[in-house]
Amino acid sequence: MANKNLTNAKRAKNDEFYTQYSDIQKEIEAYLEYNPDVFRSKAVYCNCDDPYESNFFRYFVLNFNKLGLKQLITTSYKPSPVANTQLALFGDDKTLAKSKGRPKVTANKFIINEVRDIDDDGEFNLKDVAKQLKTNKNNEWSPLEGDGDFRSNECVNLLKQSDVVVTNPPFSLFREYVKQLFDYNKKFVIIGNMNAITYKEIFSLIKENKVWLGAGKNDGRNVWYQVPDSYENFHKKEDGKKYAFVAGTIWFTNLDHGRRHQPLPLMTKAEVIKFGTKKPFEKYNNYNAIEVPLVKYIPNDYAGVMGVPISFLSKYSPEQFEIVGMCENEDLYKMKTKVYTTAECKQAYLNKFGKKGTYDLNASGVVIKSGILEKVYQRILIKHKKK
Numbered sequence: 001m002a003n004k005n006l007t008n009a010k011r012a013k014n015d016e017f018y019t020q021y022s023d024i025q026k027e028i029e030a031y032l033e034y035n036p037d038v039f040r041s042k043a044v045y046c047n048c049d050d051p052y053e054s055n056f057f058r059y060f061v062l063n064f065n066k067l068g069l070k071q072l073i074t075t076s077y078k079p080s081p082v083a084n085t086q087l088a089l090f091g092d093d094k095t096l097a098k099s100k101g102r103p104k105v106t107a108n109k110f111i112i113n114e115v116r117d118i119d120d121d122g123e124f125n126l127k128d129v130a131k132q133l134k135t136n137k138n139n140e141w142s143p144l145e146g147d148g149d150f151r152s153n154e155c156v157n158l159l160k161q162s163d164v165v166v167t168n169p170p171f172s173l174f175r176e177y178v179k180q181l182f183d184y185n186k187k188f189v190i191i192g193n194m195n196a197i198t199y200k201e202i203f204s205l206i207k208e209n210k211v212w213l214g215a216g217k218n219d220g221r222n223v224w225y226q227v228p229d230s231y232e233n234f235h236k237k238e239d240g241k242k243y244a245f246v247a248g249t250i251w252f253t254n255l256d257h258g259r260r261h262q263p264l265p266l267m268t269k270a271e272v273i274k275f276g277t278k279k280p281f282e283k284y285n286n287y288n289a290i291e292v293p294l295v296k297y298i299p300n301d302y303a304g305v306m307g308v309p310i311s312f313l314s315k316y317s318p319e320q321f322e323i324v325g326m327c328e329n330e331d332l333y334k335m336k337t338k339v340y341t342t343a344e345c346k347q348a349y350l351n352k353f354g355k356k357g358t359y360d361l362n363a364s365g366v367v368i369k370s371g372i373l374e375k376v377y378q379r380i381l382i383k384h385k386k387k
C-alpha cells in the first residue's frame, strides 16, 4: 500500500501535492525553538509555490514580522495544472473579491518586503496582504517572464538573493533540486521522499552532516496533502477540498534544530539480548558489521560498525554517532568485505527459494541463517562516536 501511494505521488501530474499549513507550522517552530532568530533579517524563498495555493507562502507572510523576515519571495510554476485556477489564498476570505488583475496563464512572482495591518482593523491577516499587493507599495506582484522553473535564470537570480529556501519541491526532481541549493550555498528546509535518503547524491551529504532530517514527523508514516480537484485517487474530501495521503514524505534540512542534539537512550549489548532480541547479534557475511534490526536495539557498548534501519536517521545525533556508509551495490564507501559472484547469487537463490534465479546479494547486508544466505533490509552503517 505504502509503495502504491508513493507511486501515485510520483505519477501525479507535475507532483501536485500541497502541504498543509499545520505541518509547515510545526516544522518551522522547531527551528525557532532552537534559535528564535533563525529567520531574523533573512530572505526566505519558496520557489515551487503558487502564492495562491501555497501554505508555505501563507505561513511566511502571516508570520513575516514575528520571524523578523527581511523578504519573502515566492514563485509559481506555469505548467502546474492548478496554477492560476484556484484562489485559496484570497478565496478563503469571503470578504475579498477575486483579484481582477491576476494573470491567468503566467507563472507569478511575489516579493514581500513589508506587511502590516493596512486596513487598521487591529488584526494582520491575508486581507491586508492582498490589499498591500494591490497597491504595490513596497511589495511586488508580477508575472515571471519564463515558466517559473526553479532552474531558470530568473528563478536562480531570486535564489541568489535569498538566504533560506523553504518548500515542498517536485518529488521527481529532488536530486537536481538539492544540488542547486548546494551550488548556491543556501540554507533550506524542504520536503522530500524518504527514499531519497538512499540516493547516492543525497546519502553522501547526509553522511557528511551537510544534510539531515528535519525536526518534525519523520517516521515515514502517512502525511496528508491537499490535491487538485482533478485528482481522482484522493482519500478524503473536507470542505470541498480533496486530500490524499502519501507515505514516506519527510523533511530534509541543513538548519539546526534541537532534536538532533538529543542522544538516543540505549541499552547495553547484554541488555538488548536479554530484554529484546533473545539471541546474539548476527554478523554480516559481506561487511565487518553487526546487524541491528531495530533502532531501539542499537547497543550502547559496541565499538564496531552496526547496520541499522534507515529510520535511524530520524533519531540521529552527530554527537552520538558517525555515519560510515550504507549497504549498497557499488561499495561507494569501501565497506564491503566480500563481493558475491554470479554463481554464488544463483546458488543462494536456489538454496533459499528452491528454484532457479539470482539472489542479488551484493545489494545489501547478508546474514547466514541455518547455512542459508539471507539479505537484510536496507541498512545504514554507523559507529558510536569516540568519546
Ligand SMILES: C[S@@+](CC[C@H](N)C(=O)[O-])C[C@H]1O[C@@H](n2cnc3c(N)ncnc32)[C@H](O)[C@@H]1O
Residues within 6 Å of the ligand: 014, 015, 016, 017, 018, 019, 047, 048, 049, 050, 053, 054, 055, 056, 076, 077, 079, 080, 081, 148, 149, 150, 151, 167, 168, 169, 170, 171, 173
Ligand atoms: C509537491 S508540489 C508542492 C507544492 C507546494 N510547494 C506545496 O507544498 O504546497 C510541487 C510543486 O512544484 C511545482 N513544480 C514542478 N516542477 C517544477 C519546476 N521545474 N520548477 C518549479 N516548480 C515546479 C509543481 O507545479 C508543484 O506545484
